[in-house]
Amino acid sequence: MSYSDDGLKKAAETKEWLERKINELEIELNNLQDTLAVVNSVLKSNSFQSAQAITQSNNMINQESxxxxxxxxxxxxxxxxxxMRKIGDRWGAYVTDGDERHKCESNE
Ligand SMILES: [Zn+2]
Structure with missing residues (x-):
């Protein structure tokens, strides 16, 4: 076997090894991209839920105040x-600095 034959054989083996390696890395890349997609969807749904929860609690605060x-x-x-405060469906007269009813108005 000549030097050039040996070199060609090595080159062919290297080519095979490279092709095998590229194939493996492509499979791994696909797996990584799939995993990234899953992680992204988890992050998206969580941030969507927490944004929704913040909006809901803001609405509740806005309604209360x-x-x-x-x-x-x-x-x-x-x-x-x-x-005058609306508790449920009923309006009532209250003192401005507490939860007590303002009597004379409520007795009307
Ligand atoms: Zn009064």
């Missing part, structure tokens, strides 16, 4: 400032 469920006015009878 919404001025449509309470407003301040002057009592028609004793003329002190009172707070």
């Amino acid at each position: 919404s001025s449509s469920n309470s407003y301040r006015k002057s009592c028609n009878v004793c003329h002190v400032e009172i707070e």
